[in-house]
Amino acid sequence: MSNTLxxxxxxxxxxxxxxxxxxxxxxxxxxxxLSCLIMGLGNLLSxxxxxxxxxxxxxxxxxxxxxxPSGGFYWISMLPSLGWREQQKVFNEETFVYEYVAGDxxxxxxxxxxxxxxxxxxxxxxxxxxxxxGYKAVYLKKNGKHVPNIVETxxxxxxxxxxxxLMFLPTACLAIFTILPLFYMMSxxxxxxxxxxxxxxxxxxxxxxxxxxxxxxxxxIGKQFGSVLTWTLIWxxxxxxxxxxxxxxxxxxxxxKTIRYKALWRGCLSMTIAVPQFVSLMVIRSMxxxxxxxxxxxxxxxxxxxxxxxxxxxxxARVLVIIVNLWVGIPYTIMQVTGILQNIPAEQYExxxxxxxxxxxxxxxxxxxxxxxxxxxxxxxxxTGNINNFNVIYLLTRGEPMYVGNSAGExxxxxxxxxxxxxxxxxxxxxxxxxxxxxxxxxxxxxxxxRSSGSYKxxxxxx
Amino acid sequence: MAKKVHxxxxxxxxxxxxxxYIFLILVCIAWLLPFFWLVMQSFRDGKGQFISTFLPxxxxxxxxxxxxxxxxxxxxxxxxxxxxxxxxxxxxxxxxFVLSVSYCTSRLKWKMRKPYMNMAMILNLFPxxxxxxxxxxxxKALGMTEGNKIPLALIxxxxxxxxxxxxxxxxxxxxxxKALDEAAAxxxxxxxxxxxxxxxxxxxxxxxxxxxxxxxxxxxxxxxxKVIVRTNSQYFTVSIGLWNMLEKEYVDTWFVRFxxxxxxxxxxISILFMITQKFYQEAMNGAVKG
Numbered sequence: 001m002s003n004t005l006x007x008x009x010x011x012x013x014x015x016x017x018x019x020x021x022x023x024x025x026x027x028x029x030x031x032x033x034l035s036c037l038i039m040g041l042g043n044l045l046s047x048x049x050x051x052x053x054x055x056x057x058x059x060x061x062x063x064x065x066x067x068x069p070s071g072g073f074y075w076i077s078m079l080p081s082l083g084w085r086e087q088q089k090v091f092n093e094e095t096f097v098y099e100y101v102a103g104d105x106x107x108x109x110x111x112x113x114x115x116x117x118x119x120x121x122x123x124x125x126x127x128x129x130x131x132x133x134g135y136k137a138v139y140l141k142k143n144g145k146h147v148p149n150i151v152e153t154x155x156x157x158x159x160x161x162x163x164x165x166l167m168f169l170p171t172a173c174l175a176i177f178t179i180l181p182l183f184y185m186m187s188x189x190x191x192x193x194x195x196x197x198x199x200x201x202x203x204x205x206x207x208x209x210x211x212x213x214x215x216x217x218x219x220x221i222g223k224q225f226g227s228v229l230t231w232t233l234i235w236x237x238x239x240x241x242x243x244x245x246x247x248x249x250x251x252x253x254x255x256x257k258t259i260r261y262k263a264l265w266r267g268c269l270s271m272t273i274a275v276p277q278f279v280s281l282m283v284i285r286s287m288x289x290x291x292x293x294x295x296x297x298x299x300x301x302x303x304x305x306x307x308x309x310x311x312x313x314x315x316x317a318r319v320l321v322i323i324v325n326l327w328v329g330i331p332y333t334i335m336q337v338t339g340i341l342q343n344i345p346a347e348q349y350e351x352x353x354x355x356x357x358x359x360x361x362x363x364x365x366x367x368x369x370x371x372x373x374x375x376x377x378x379x380x381x382x383x384t385g386n387i388n389n390f391n392v393i394y395l396l397t398r399g400e401p402m403y404v405g406n407s408a409g410e411x412x413x414x415x416x417x418x419x420x421x422x423x424x425x426x427x428x429x430x431x432x433x434x435x436x437x438x439x440x441x442x443x444x445x446x447x448x449x450x451r452s453s454g455s456y457k458x459x460x461x462x463x
Numbered sequence: 464m465a466k467k468v469h470x471x472x473x474x475x476x477x478x479x480x481x482x483x484y485i486f487l488i489l490v491c492i493a494w495l496l497p498f499f500w501l502v503m504q505s506f507r508d509g510k511g512q513f514i515s516t517f518l519p520x521x522x523x524x525x526x527x528x529x530x531x532x533x534x535x536x537x538x539x540x541x542x543x544x545x546x547x548x549x550x551x552x553x554x555x556x557x558x559x560f561v562l563s564v565s566y567c568t569s570r571l572k573w574k575m576r577k578p579y580m581n582m583a584m585i586l587n588l589f590p591x592x593x594x595x596x597x598x599x600x601x602x603k604a605l606g607m608t609e610g611n612k613i614p615l616a617l618i619x620x621x622x623x624x625x626x627x628x629x630x631x632x633x634x635x636x637x638x639x640x641k642a643l644d645e646a647a648a649x650x651x652x653x654x655x656x657x658x659x660x661x662x663x664x665x666x667x668x669x670x671x672x673x674x675x676x677x678x679x680x681x682x683x684x685x686x687x688x689k690v691i692v693r694t695n696s697q698y699f700t701v702s703i704g705l706w707n708m709l710e711k712e713y714v715d716t717w718f719v720r721f722x723x724x725x726x727x728x729x730x731x732i733s734i735l736f737m738i739t740q741k742f743y744q745e746a747m748n749g750a751v752k753g
Contacts, residue, residue, distance in 0.1 A: 181597030435593030
């Protein structure tokens with residue numbers, strides 16, 4: 001009910017906004033039409049000198065950036081070809097030495113080209129707001145109303161427009177260091193930018209060839225993709241559900257009414273969260289080496305006659321990362337679960353006890369269903385988090401054991417493989433494809449659960 | 464009869480308790496054993512990664528001393544100071560970003576609010592490592608990956624994404640009654656004043672939580688730092704330094720010193736973590752009441 005009310009209110013407000021772009025273009029008259037070309041003209045003629053000059057300066061600056069030699073338009077014009085001039089050695093007749101003439105660098109062309117496109121997109125936004133602001137100023141002046149001067153505009157930034165002031169820097173940083181790199185990286189998926197075939201300096205668009213190679217289950221890379229994907233899903237499943245299941249049991253045990261020093265037990269367990277993972281996991285890695293202390297102790301105790309291949313055998317390594325992940329993950333579950341356990345209505349347990357249910361029956365029929373019901377969003381986040389769990393795998397096994405000729409190890413997840421492909425092996429195109437694929441999987445999983453979760457629907461509730 | 468049943472139940476309860484205690488003690492030992500081993504190794508006299516006994520045979524403080532006196536291969540104090548400086552800047556910038564964004568998304572109505580929140584959610588779904596190489600190329604194009612600009616590049620890396628990490632803080636701000644804002648507005652406060660004089664003081668425990676959390680990020684991250692710093696050893700952060708100590712060429716001499724360094728880093732980080740938990744609990748329990 002209240003939802004529909006706010007919606008209609010918003011719609012009415014939208015319809016009533018007299019200073020939209022279309023209204024400006026329809027009713028603005030020659031001054032506004034001219035200020036579509038010369039930004040800030042409307043403001044200048046209505047007395048908002050500084051605002052007008054600001055818009056004009058932005059326009060001049062952007063046009064200068066785009067039009068100057070090796071400026072925006074140059075990079076955009078190079079985008080379709082991504083450059084072709086190779087670095088050349090030219091003999092200089094006067095100095096008698098060979099001089100290098102710089103060739104094109106496809107990677108820079110791609111980066112600057114995309115950045116220029118972003119600048120143009122931003123410029124369109126500024127242009128829109130300049131036309132609207134000019135229209136508003138002209139309109140106010142024509143109707144004999146007060147036209148806000150620069151002091152009032154700045155003051156507005158601290159009051160009704162405070163969101164513009166506060167959001168500017170965070171959004172700018174996001175745009176430059178998250179969104180731009182994302183577009184840049186995604187576009188690499190459609191090129192042959194890779195060490196393979198010596199395409200690190202000059203590369204070309206190849207369309208969907210990388211996607212075809214990776215999703216072709218008969219090619220070498222396709223087979224690896226298949227095995228890495230399978231392991232990633234197996235890992236995410238076990239890491240999530242074992243953690244949840246065992247963590248809940250641990251929390252229940254600690255919560256047992258007659259047990260004392262609850263904070264102490266929880267404190268001990270949460271050491272694995274408090275100590276940085278790169279410390280704790282690297283220590284475990286060192287302990288599990290063939291010569292490491294665990295093997296040594298087992299040998300000394302006479303329990304084994306030869307060293308166990310903890311991290312050198314694929315199956316051992318896979319089981320071990322899941323177990324070590326329990327060591328890291330169970331405390332997280334305990335932290336999450338403890339509060340919720342106390343919310344389970346006591347009458348249910350009472351009734352179950354009277355009916356003669358034993359501990360296991362109560363756990364599987366009351367506790368677990370309740371927990372799963374309440375914590376579904378948490379489990380899903382854990383699942384997606386585990387698909388992306390770089391630290392545990394990379395610090396513990398570095399994706400190894402790795403067989404000769406493969407680019408992915410046996411314990412590599414999609415993310416660690418992506419990291420290796422881009423940082424170590426410089427096959428940026430394949431890395432980009434895997435990144436896009438991971439994103440698609442994650443977004444499908446999250447969208448479904450997020451849309452159906454209460455927090456999304458209730459978000460409007462508090463208003 | 465009834466008394467006997469009661470006694471039987473009590474005995475059963477006591478055995479249950481004893482089993483539980485034994486179980487808990489065993490679990491805790493399993494949980495803490497690696498850390499105990501780490502601390503013991505940091506006091507070990509001798510070299511090498513692999514030894515034949517669980518506890519060292521000889522103890523010394525030299526590993527700690529060496530970290531602060533021998534600088535020819537790894538300069539631990541410098542790594543520590545590098546990380547500290549980066550962490551201070553990062554926590555100021557990130558906290559400011561998070562507070563701004565959560566105030567705007569939680570308390571204000573503006574046209575792009577919902578699109579912004581959806582965009583942030585989508586951005587969070589991309590694996591962070593996917594953009595890492597691209598970020599490196601961009602920083603390189605800006606000339607920030609050489610010399611003394613490296614710390615600046617790291618600060619940007621750690622704090623630029625803060626604009627999407629606002630969900631916890633926003634959730635907390637959502638619990639502050641809107642009536643407070645309205646009352647202040649009637650009294651003539653601008654939105655900026657409401658933000659700084661009303662919302663921020665009420666968020667104090669969450670702000671402390673946020674500050675410490677973002678302060679810890681540069682200490683625990685090693686992936687971004689490794690890609691940006693590469694081999695410029697004078698700009699190493701603690702985590703890359705410790706990682707390098709376990710590389711093949713150093714591990715023989717440096718393993719015990721790695722243990723000492725790991726202990727030195729883990730202690731403050733663990734304490735900070737405990738503090739964040741305290742403030743987080745405080746914030747969750749003491750959400751502002753109208």
